[in-house]
Amino acid sequence: MKLPGVSEFSWRDVATEARLLLIGIPVFLWTMIPIYHMFLFAISPKEDAFSGKLWPDHPTLHNFEIVFKQQHYFLRDFYVQFWNSVVIAAAVGALTLVVATAAAFSISRLKVPGGRVVLNLALFTYFIPAAFLAVPMYRTMGNYGLLNNHWSLILAMVTIASPYAIWVLKQASDKLPVELDEAAVMDGATTLQIFRLVYLPLMMPSLVAIGTYAVLLAWNEYLYAFLLLSNDQDITLPVALGNFLSADDSPWELLMTTGFIYALPPAAVYYAFRRYMVGGLTAGAVKS
Amino acid sequence: MAITLSGDQAVPAPPLSSRLTPAQVWGIVLLAPYLLVFLAFVVYPVSYGLWLARHPASYVELYNDPVFARAAINTLIFLVIGINIKMLIALVLSGFFAQQRTWIKWLSVIFILPWAVPSIPTILSVRFMLNPEWGMVNHFIFTFTGDDGPNWLNDPTIALTMAIAVHIWKSLPFWTLILITGRLAIPHDLFEAAEVDGASWWQKFRFITWPSMQTLYVTCTLLSMIWTLGDFNSVYLLTGGGPADLTHVLSTLGIRYLRLDQLSLAMASIVCAMPFVLPLVYFMMKRLSR
Numbered sequence: 001m002k003l004p005g006v007s008e009f010s011w012r013d014v015a016t017e018a019r020l021l022l023i024g025i026p027v028f029l030w031t032m033i034p035i036y037h038m039f040l041f042a043i044s045p046k047e048d049a050f051s052g053k054l055w056p057d058h059p060t061l062h063n064f065e066i067v068f069k070q071q072h073y074f075l076r077d078f079y080v081q082f083w084n085s086v087v088i089a090a091a092v093g094a095l096t097l098v099v100a101t102a103a104a105f106s107i108s109r110l111k112v113p114g115g116r117v118v119l120n121l122a123l124f125t126y127f128i129p130a131a132f133l134a135v136p137m138y139r140t141m142g143n144y145g146l147l148n149n150h151w152s153l154i155l156a157m158v159t160i161a162s163p164y165a166i167w168v169l170k171q172a173s174d175k176l177p178v179e180l181d182e183a184a185v186m187d188g189a190t191t192l193q194i195f196r197l198v199y200l201p202l203m204m205p206s207l208v209a210i211g212t213y214a215v216l217l218a219w220n221e222y223l224y225a226f227l228l229l230s231n232d233q234d235i236t237l238p239v240a241l242g243n244f245l246s247a248d249d250s251p252w253e254l255l256m257t258t259g260f261i262y263a264l265p266p267a268a269v270y271y272a273f274r275r276y277m278v279g280g281l282t283a284g285a286v287k288s
Numbered sequence: 289m290a291i292t293l294s295g296d297q298a299v300p301a302p303p304l305s306s307r308l309t310p311a312q313v314w315g316i317v318l319l320a321p322y323l324l325v326f327l328a329f330v331v332y333p334v335s336y337g338l339w340l341a342r343h344p345a346s347y348v349e350l351y352n353d354p355v356f357a358r359a360a361i362n363t364l365i366f367l368v369i370g371i372n373i374k375m376l377i378a379l380v381l382s383g384f385f386a387q388q389r390t391w392i393k394w395l396s397v398i399f400i401l402p403w404a405v406p407s408i409p410t411i412l413s414v415r416f417m418l419n420p421e422w423g424m425v426n427h428f429i430f431t432f433t434g435d436d437g438p439n440w441l442n443d444p445t446i447a448l449t450m451a452i453a454v455h456i457w458k459s460l461p462f463w464t465l466i467l468i469t470g471r472l473a474i475p476h477d478l479f480e481a482a483e484v485d486g487a488s489w490w491q492k493f494r495f496i497t498w499p500s501m502q503t504l505y506v507t508c509t510l511l512s513m514i515w516t517l518g519d520f521n522s523v524y525l526l527t528g529g530g531p532a533d534l535t536h537v538l539s540t541l542g543i544r545y546l547r548l549d550q551l552s553l554a555m556a557s558i559v560c561a562m563p564f565v566l567p568l569v570y571f572m573m574k575r576l577s578r
Binding site for chain 1: 310312316323330381402413416518519520540546561572
């Protein structure tokens, strides 16, 4: 038994700690090096960035200034592209929530006939590898006349985000006691009132998790954005970053600075909603 | 509305609204948006794609394209070697992160970053690090050994290995997180009892941890395989399929044909992956919808 105020020192503990550090230090380096390298480029003048130094001799925010003032050929449409990313991510988050919440409520609470089949179809979509669906999806968007239109990317991302969203929301909704709905019906509530006044408030934590998931998915998407949008004014930030590479003398320090700015919002959103995400998403991902 | 059975014997069917309760009508209305999305952006594209891939000539052409054979082999290497290495590391790390230490908690918060941040800037960052002339990696090799490092992305074997490493970097946190959840679900008194009996850490792993996590581990491995088939970024952003189209995997190959306007080849290359994908999907659906 441990007495308060008396620290027990033993060589065994030190050895355990050392062994853990032997894993912890490589894990830290492995995780951080690519991210640190990106940051290092963002704060380095061009000469320093290419010299392989671990810290620039003259750290500077000049690269950020160039990006924010759009002072480079590749950055002419930075704000438009940033805004495109914001609008598309927000639209995908909102639409996925509407579509998936309605479907989950219908399948889980209203026990709609054929609901089970729809859920299985949705699960099937969830398992189609994204890059495989992209090929026919690209042509389909062409057939619908939606290429180079933000709706093509929004609808494609809603298609990809919905199955998982429905799955997670259905799991969460099955856990709500059926007596709640029954009591509301006894009080004379209509189906829509149950949905709005009973169901939605109770589902809030899962809705936050799913909304965040859909927003991050859309914000981070590269392949579909790159296939479906092409005009400089229409593309999202990741596509713009990819286009940097087309030049022979790509301004890497600006590429990394823009990339760093682009990576900040998802990291911030993730940490803000981490509590909801980890519980809500991992529980649905794999039923153990 | 009436259903005519035969001749003059007409049996009026009850109107739709009386057969369905209001709740069921709402059920159908609320399910409709997803059904529309599913029909317009899954059923139609997939059927259309399969229709485009219907000519046997496409498969002959695919078979004769050396890039396809190479991409198929690369995909297998990715799936069989890459995924198993990743899942083994995730299993080990899930044990590490399950330890109760303040600094390990902090490390786990940082560890999740690769999963949370977008692929493109981080993978491009790795790409620059591996640049033979200007990259940080060869700079270090030169500083410590005085030799020039390898030309990382110009040798197909090394380039593919690096693409697998990037894939692991990106998706390891997610699988580790899932396996930690699995580990924490094991009742703690099992370990306490084993400790009383003087079990070694290996015995504890062998007889308690592994049996309780085996199912989860296999499910995760299979799911990871399906998703890795759809991972376009790790290869495309790091190597672009190069050098000389030798590091393509099926997902980048499909997009390559698409960009070359050879849509039937693009679809055919995906159809060729179906014998691998469908059993995995079937198995996953059985597991999840139990």
